[in-house]
Amino acid sequence: DIGDVMFTQVPEAERTHHASKLAEEGSKIVYKPHPGYTLDNGARDKHEQHFGTGLLDHRTVYCGQKHLRALEPFLPELRAFSEFNHYDVLHNIIRYQKDIDAFVNVIKGALQPVSVPPSDTYISTLGGDGWTPSLTDVLITEGRNPHQDPRVNLKATAVTRTVGGMATHWTCACPMPHAEERVNNPIPRSELDSLLEKAKGLLNVHSDQYNDSIRNQVVRAELQKRFPGRGITDLPLGVERRKDNKRYVTWTGADTVLKDTVKDPRFKLLTETRVTRLVLNDLGGDHAVCALVRDLRNDRDAIVVAKAYVVACGAVGTPQVLYNSGIRPLSLGRHLCEQSIAFCQIILNRSTVEYISAAPQFAEKVEKHKKKYPNDPLPLPFDDAEPQVMIPYSEDFPGHVQVHRDAFSYGDVGPKADPRLVVDLRFFGKQEVKEENSVSFGPAQAPLNWVPGVTDIYGMPQATFNVQRSRADLERDQRMMQDMVTVANSLGSFLPGSEPQFMEPGLALHITGTTRIGNDPKTSVADPSSKVHGLKNVWVGGNGCIPDSMACNPTRTSVAIAIKGAASVIEYLHSLN
Numbered sequence: 001d002i003g004d005v006m007f008t009q010v011p012e013a014e015r016t017h018h019a020s021k022l023a024e025e026g027s028k029i030v031y032k033p034h035p036g037y038t039l040d041n042g043a044r045d046k047h048e049q050h051f052g053t054g055l056l057d058h059r060t061v062y063c064g065q066k067h068l069r070a071l072e073p074f075l076p077e078l079r080a081f082s083e084f085n086h087y088d089v090l091h092n093i094i095r096y097q098k099d100i101d102a103f104v105n106v107i108k109g110a111l112q113p114v115s116v117p118p119s120d121t122y123i124s125t126l127g128g129d130g131w132t133p134s135l136t137d138v139l140i141t142e143g144r145n146p147h148q149d150p151r152v153n154l155k156a157t158a159v160t161r162t163v164g165g166m167a168t169h170w171t172c173a174c175p176m177p178h179a180e181e182r183v184n185n186p187i188p189r190s191e192l193d194s195l196l197e198k199a200k201g202l203l204n205v206h207s208d209q210y211n212d213s214i215r216n217q218v219v220r221a222e223l224q225k226r227f228p229g230r231g232i233t234d235l236p237l238g239v240e241r242r243k244d245n246k247r248y249v250t251w252t253g254a255d256t257v258l259k260d261t262v263k264d265p266r267f268k269l270l271t272e273t274r275v276t277r278l279v280l281n282d283l284g285g286d287h288a289v290c291a292l293v294r295d296l297r298n299d300r301d302a303i304v305v306a307k308a309y310v311v312a313c314g315a316v317g318t319p320q321v322l323y324n325s326g327i328r329p330l331s332l333g334r335h336l337c338e339q340s341i342a343f344c345q346i347i348l349n350r351s352t353v354e355y356i357s358a359a360p361q362f363a364e365k366v367e368k369h370k371k372k373y374p375n376d377p378l379p380l381p382f383d384d385a386e387p388q389v390m391i392p393y394s395e396d397f398p399g400h401v402q403v404h405r406d407a408f409s410y411g412d413v414g415p416k417a418d419p420r421l422v423v424d425l426r427f428f429g430k431q432e433v434k435e436e437n438s439v440s441f442g443p444a445q446a447p448l449n450w451v452p453g454v455t456d457i458y459g460m461p462q463a464t465f466n467v468q469r470s471r472a473d474l475e476r477d478q479r480m481m482q483d484m485v486t487v488a489n490s491l492g493s494f495l496p497g498s499e500p501q502f503m504e505p506g507l508a509l510h511i512t513g514t515t516r517i518g519n520d521p522k523t524s525v526a527d528p529s530s531k532v533h534g535l536k537n538v539w540v541g542g543n544g545c546i547p548d549s550m551a552c553n554p555t556r557t558s559v560a561i562a563i564k565g566a567a568s569v570i571e572y573l574h575s576l577n
Ligand code: G3F
Pocket: 171, 172, 173, 341, 402, 406, 408, 409, 426, 507, 508, 509, 510, 553
């Protein structure tokens, strides 16, 4: 069994090249559906030409034992592609660029909730004799968490378990953090500035890729006129318009950041693998000697021996792996912050539509559209890019605001309205840094009625949240909601069903602080270089490293911190020689 070989997103030329070689060898290729992937028609036709039959609308190529010999000479190359392509940012797929609402389902499918209290399994309407838990039963349903008090849960927190992680579907928003969002960061100011600049480069951040969009221009101009002095600009995004077709963009993801790195023979990717724990040396426990990993396909354990270890499994997964490794500094999982989200969608004002029809700067595009679609009542070309506008964090309005279209796991429009007129408003609020706001994994920090034998669905210690918004947080949220209503009303009317609302806690997916960096081992997990306090060769990475409360999207800050961390790994490796 050679396993699956993926052609996903292999450049067209190379894809057909391999395809024809394989066809010459007379091997028969059977395609098997792969969730979330579709081929655009062009690629599909080419495949059909080469293989004649057997193509479904997906990209995975399967071949059985008897074709192994024919394939053998190409396997190393195909495997290399296969590993590389697991990383792809899924919204680079044309299907989702054409229909952003369809992408909501991809995100929903990718997100796996973290702590689901068993109370959610009570079925109050279950009549008859079906089994339902009694008051005294403690429910140990696989993956559910009897320790989770729903009142302090981050119910919408979720993780993406795939190579490339959340980067396979993230929004790519990369604003610069405001000074108030980096007060606890132990990295000196000017150094952090230059790291943030480097992060911008790695993430390919641009603020001008939506300049040509009519909607972007009118929304931005309207907001700038109504709210002068708030620094309204285009949203900095990890994105670039494609050179060969300006209609589409390339979003940044692990694939664009790592580029050729993955082709380095020293790079090995273990998919479908759980990192169980790091194993520390017996004497003193001051360094890791190996990582214990489990191949989830056959439940076989293996050890990985390295000189340096970096745990970067997300803001919940990283402290989870450390906890399971017996690395449990006081601050682990604590000082957790998550953002509140106020959300609504509006339909643009009539006057805005009239303005677009009459504005000379849009005349050429509008004329062209009218000519092609004389019955369309709207003056907006179907391929006009969505608005991507930001109201940045400020002392007076300490929230991060995105005025855009982003079908995240919510906010699809479907047949409700003409999507060209819909604008989403997302306001992200901070949370005070409090030690007691936490995610915990086991008895050391567990409540008294601790139930043993509870693990997450992967057999790891179950994450339990204890997060509350303080009075100051709630008052700030209230002001933020008021601000959102004012801003929304300036642009249009609320889309029924998407009226102003606070979203479920955790939905921002921006947890910070759980493995925070700092100089004091009592209040942080790692030093300013992300090296875990007290350990010589273990580093952490990801949003958990951020020691501050942030309103804006944390990725750029995490990447900045990680660049410094990477330099310290290199320095450590050199010191061994
Ligand atoms: C998006 O619009 C933001 O840009 C993300 F950062 C955020 O995680 C998401 O919404 C959550 O709803």
